[in-house]
Amino acid sequence: MKLKAKDILKICAAAMLVAGFVIVFSACLSGRRAVTCNDVRVTVKDSSRFSAVSSEEVKGYLKAYGAYIGRRIDSVDLAKVESILDGKSAIRKSEAYMTRDGALNITITQRVPVVRFIRDGAKDFYADDDGALFSMRAGTPPSVPVIDGALPVSPGADGPDGGQGRRWLSGVIEMVDCMNRSRIWCDNIAQITVQPNGDMIMIAREGRERFIFGSPDKAEDKFRRMKEYYEYIRPLKGEGYYSTVNLKFDGQIVCRK
Secondary structure (H helix, E strand, C coil): CCCCCHHHHHHHHHHHHHHHHHHHHHHHHHHHHHECEEEEEEEECCCCCCCCHHHHHHHHHHHHHHCCCCCEHHHHCHHHHHHHHHHHCEEEEEEEEECCEEEEEEEEEECCCCCEEEEECCEEEEEEECCEEEEECCCCCCCEEEEEEEECCCCCCCCHHHHHHHHHHHHHHHHHHHHHHHCHHHHHHHEEECCCCCCCEEECCCCEEEEECCCCCCHHHHHHHHHHHHHHHHHHCCCCCCCEEECCCCCCCECCC
């Protein structure tokens, strides 16, 4: 079958168009290979709210990568960059990409602290809502509930110490979430201390009562009974009449002078 002249013209035009694309793509690729990495730009999300990690710290972490300044931008291993940064406890997620001007751009999503832990003789550390433990850089600590005393968890590469520590931390995060939903308890509980026997003791900002919370489990029910104490028992007996209020037993409010 013979091709008509117009069909031949169409085929030639298509071939020329494809060839043009190839030439342009090759030129762009060649130009990309010629560009070298000359800068690193770090953006830390929510840095105005809190600072779990700074841009300078992020740049310092990249020393583990080795030399990247001066290398062709197509030879910088972005997956390796992200892997290094994602391995840092205060970083929830990182995203790395190159731009045509030769800059390595990094966007950091910080871990958001929901509770702060204080241990004698050790640096404070935090937990986010996923139960990840991490330290934060020096500066003003975020306004979150603080727990001190005989803590069954400590930060490390593998997170909380053992299964029992993980279960305890999960209960603490649920307890803090319960506190945040009402805001009454976040505003009025001044101190939470873990006793050597594992009981959590809560001390209010006003009054002399020490609330024995027990484990962090079943927090919503325990806070409900704490509210009942303030609404019914305290007005009846008077402020300062009881020194301890035990909430650790299901369905009970055990008060002692």
